[in-house]
Amino acid sequence: MKKIGVLTSGGDSQGMNSAIRSIVRTGIASGFEMVGIRRGYDGLMEKDFTILESKDVGDILYRGGTFLRSARSEEFRTEEGQTKAVNNLKEAGIEYLVVIGGDGSYRGAAELNKQGIKTYGLPGTIDNDIPLTDYTIGFDTTLNVVTEAIGNLRDTMSSHERVSVIEVMGRDCGDIALHAGIASGVDAILVPEIPADIQKISAKLKDGFERGKTHSIVMVAEGVGKAEDIAHQINEYSGLDTRATVLGHIQRGGTPSAFDRVFTSRMGHKVIELVEKDIYGVALGIEKNEITYHSFEEIFASEDELNQNLYKVFEDLV
Numbered sequence: 001m002k003k004i005g006v007l008t009s010g011g012d013s014q015g016m017n018s019a020i021r022s023i024v025r026t027g028i029a030s031g032f033e034m035v036g037i038r039r040g041y042d043g044l045m046e047k048d049f050t051i052l053e054s055k056d057v058g059d060i061l062y063r064g065g066t067f068l069r070s071a072r073s074e075e076f077r078t079e080e081g082q083t084k085a086v087n088n089l090k091e092a093g094i095e096y097l098v099v100i101g102g103d104g105s106y107r108g109a110a111e112l113n114k115q116g117i118k119t120y121g122l123p124g125t126i127d128n129d130i131p132l133t134d135y136t137i138g139f140d141t142t143l144n145v146v147t148e149a150i151g152n153l154r155d156t157m158s159s160h161e162r163v164s165v166i167e168v169m170g171r172d173c174g175d176i177a178l179h180a181g182i183a184s185g186v187d188a189i190l191v192p193e194i195p196a197d198i199q200k201i202s203a204k205l206k207d208g209f210e211r212g213k214t215h216s217i218v219m220v221a222e223g224v225g226k227a228e229d230i231a232h233q234i235n236e237y238s239g240l241d242t243r244a245t246v247l248g249h250i251q252r253g254g255t256p257s258a259f260d261r262v263f264t265s266r267m268g269h270k271v272i273e274l275v276e277k278d279i280y281g282v283a284l285g286i287e288k289n290e291i292t293y294h295s296f297e298e299i300f301a302s303e304d305e306l307n308q309n310l311y312k313v314f315e316d317l318v
Contacts, residue, residue, distance in 0.1 A: 001031065001032065001033045002032055002033070002095055002096070003032065003033045003034075003035055003092070003093050003094045003095060003096070004023070004027050004032045004033070004034055004035065004094070004095075004096040004097070004098065004272075004275060005035045005036075005037050005044075005049070005089065005092075005094040005096065005097045005098070006020055006023050006024070006034065006035070006036060006037065006052075006068070006097070006098045006099075006100070007036075007037035007038075007040055007041070007043065007044060007068060007097070007098075007099055007100070008020070008040060008066040008068050008069070008070045008099075008100045008101060008124060009040035009041055009070055009071070009072075009073075009099055009100070009101035009104070009105035009108065009124075010040070010070060010072055010101040010102045010104055010105045010124070010125070011070070011102065011125060011126070011252065012064075012065045012066050012070050012124075012138075012252055013124045013125055013126045013136070013137050013138025013139075013141075013142075013252065014064040014065075014126070014137075014138040014141035014142070014252070014253070014254055014255070014256040014257075014260055015124075015137040015138050015141065015256040015260035015261065015263070015264045016065065016066040016070075016100055016124050016137060016138070016264075017057075017060040017061065017063050017064070017065065017066060017067055017256070018060070018061045018062075018256055018260065018261045018264040018265060018268075019100055019122055019124070019137060019264035019265075019267060019268050020036070020057060020060070020066070020067070020068060020100070020268075021057040021060055021061055021265075021268070022264060022265040022266075022267070022268025022269055023098055023268040023271060023272065024036075024052045024054070024056070024057045025054055025057060026268055026269045026272040027272050027275075028053070028054055030272050030275075030276060032096075032272070032275070033051065034051070034052040034053075035049050035050070035051060035052065035092065035094055036049070036050045036051075036052045036056075036068050037049055037068065038050065038068050038069055039068075039069050039070065039071045040069075040070050040071040040072070040073060040101070040105075041071070041073040041075075041076035041081075041085065041105075041108055042071045042073045042075070042076070043068075043069075043071075044076070044085040044088060044089070045073070045075060045076060045081055045084045045085050045088065047088050047092070049092055049094075061256075061261060062255050062256065062261070063255070063256075064141070064252070064253050064254050064255060064256060065252075065253075066100075070101075072104070076108055077108075082108075082111055082112065082115065083115075085112065086112060086115045086116065086117060089112075089117050090116075090117075094117075095117070095118060096117075096118045096119075096120070096275050096280070097109070097112060097117050097118070097119045097120070098119075098120045098121075098122065098271055099119060099120065099121050099122070100121075100122040100124040100137070101121070101122075101124045101125070102123070102124060102125035102127070102129070102130065102136075103125075103129070103130065105121070105124070106121045106130075106283055106296055106299065106300075107296075107300070109121050109283075109296065110281070110296035110297075110300070113280065113281045113296065118275075118278075118280035118281070119280060119281060120271050120274065120275075120280060120282060120283065120284065121282070121283030121284065121296065121299075122137065122264070122267050122268075122271065122283070122284055123136040123137055123283065123284070123285055124136065124137045124138065125137070125138065125139075126138040126139055126141075126142040126169060126176070126251060126252060127139070127169060127170055127171075127173050127175065127176065128173060128175040128176065128179075128304075129170075129172065129173035129175065129304050130283075130285065130299070130304060131299050131302035131303060131304045132283075132285055132287070132292075132294045132298065132299055132302055133284075133285020133286055133287065133292075134285070134286050134287055134288070135259075135263065135285075135286055136285075137260060137263070137264055138252070138256070138260060139175070139176070139260075140257045140259040140260050140263075141254055141255075141256050141257045141259075141260050142169075142176060142180075142251050142252070142254075143176065143179050143180050143183060144254070144257055145247075145250065145251055145253065145254045146168055146176060146180040146184075146247060146251060147180050147183045147184050149166075149247055149250070150166060150180070150184040150186070150217060150219075151184070153166065153217070153245060154184075154215060154217065157215035157216075157217065157243075158214045158215040160241065161209070161214050161215065161241065162215060162240070162241045162242065162243055163205055163215070163216045163217070163218065163231070163234060163235075163238075163240045163241065163242040163243070164215070164216070164217050164218070164242075164243055164244075164245060165218045165220055165227045165230050165231040165234065165242060165243070165244045165245070166186075166217060166218070166219055166220065166227065166244075166245050166247065167220045167221075167222055167226065167227035167244065167245070167246045167247065168180065168219065168220070168221060168222065168247055168251060169221075169222055169247075169251050170191070170192070170221035170222055170223055171192075171221075171222055171223040172192055172223050173192070173193075173221070173223075173304060173306070174189070174190075174191025174192055174193055174194075174221040174223070174224075174306055175306070175307075176221065176251070177189050177190070177191050177219045177220065177221040178191055178306065178307070178310060178311060178314065179310075180219065181219040181314065182310070182313065182314050182317070184217065184219075185317075186217040186218065186219045187204070187205060187208065187216040187217055187218060187318060188201045188204070188205070188216075188218040188219070188318070189218075189219045189311075189314055190218065190219065190220045190221065190224045190225075190230070191221045191223075191224065191306060191311075192221055192223035192224055193305070193306040194306070194311065196224065198230065198233045198234065198237065199237050201218065201234070202233070202234045202237035202238040202240075203237070203238070205218075205234065205238055205240060206237075206238040206239070206240060209240060216240075218230070218234070226244075227244035227245065227246055228244040230244070231243060231244040263286060266286075266291050267284045267285075267286075267291055270284055270291045270293070271284055274293065279293075281295055281296060282294060282295050282296070283295075283296060283299055
């Protein structure tokens with residue numbers, strides 16, 4: 001019986017558990033032995049393996065995070081660490097490895113693939129910053145978490161006639177800020193991909209209050225700068241009472257949305273199909289609502305870009 005290993009690596013994202021569930025149950029139905037690897041690449045180097053039966057992935061579909069746990073491993077970046085991981089996989093008889101994570105996790109999987117382990121990637125990151133997939137695991141759920149938080153903040157901001165600067169995740173990618181900002185009807189969105197004129201934004205906010213608005217919300221992706229600094233600038237330029245809120249790791253939590261559960265279930269099923277066809281060295285995603293796959297090399301050679309048309313939609317709606 002051939003063995004398939006599965007691990008989660010890097011930052012956790014809602015929907016990782018449902019992906020694991022789909023991979024394990026589809027793999028078992030197809031006659032494979034499924035092996036869970038705890039704590040990402042660290043667990044791979046330390047032989048932290050466990051056989052997964054269908055019952056072991058029961059009741060995790062609706063849970064956020066990852067029950068296999070995750071970690072960022074510096075040792076695995078070294079040649080010695082990768083050699084240790086390969087030897088452990090071969091010793092355990094694990095021929096195939098599914099890695100759920102972001103760019104760094106993909107690069108680790110690609111290195112293992114070069115060393116004879118047949119690897120697959122699933123895009124596990126809330127930032128939506130993996131090329132050649134329309135969405136990543138947890139992105140949709142995170143948008144729901146952020147929009148709910150903004151709704152709560154809007155109530156108190158309106159009561160006190162304030163401007164709220166809300167910082168969301170997105171070091172190099174402004175997708176969370178853009179999508180959640182449109183969904184929440186905010187007044188300004190600052191993303192790393194588009195230069196922002198704080199003075200111009202401040203003047204627009206002040207004009208809104210002079211026309212009778214009781215509150216304003218500015219959405220900031222963390223890659224643009226700290227919410228506290230931007231709030232201070234807006235206060236200096238406009239004189240408006242401006243407060244900063246950093247949502248932080250709350251964005252990674254919560255029950256996965258229906259979209260994330262279905263999306264990950266489809267990808268988990270598809271990856272087992274690829275194993276059966278002996279297609280490997282690829283990462284899966286969703287494009288135009290179809291589950292697709294591309295080689296790691298294609299993904300690394302591509303760039304994830306902000307949807308400029310969607311940003312234009314926002315500008316026309318403000």
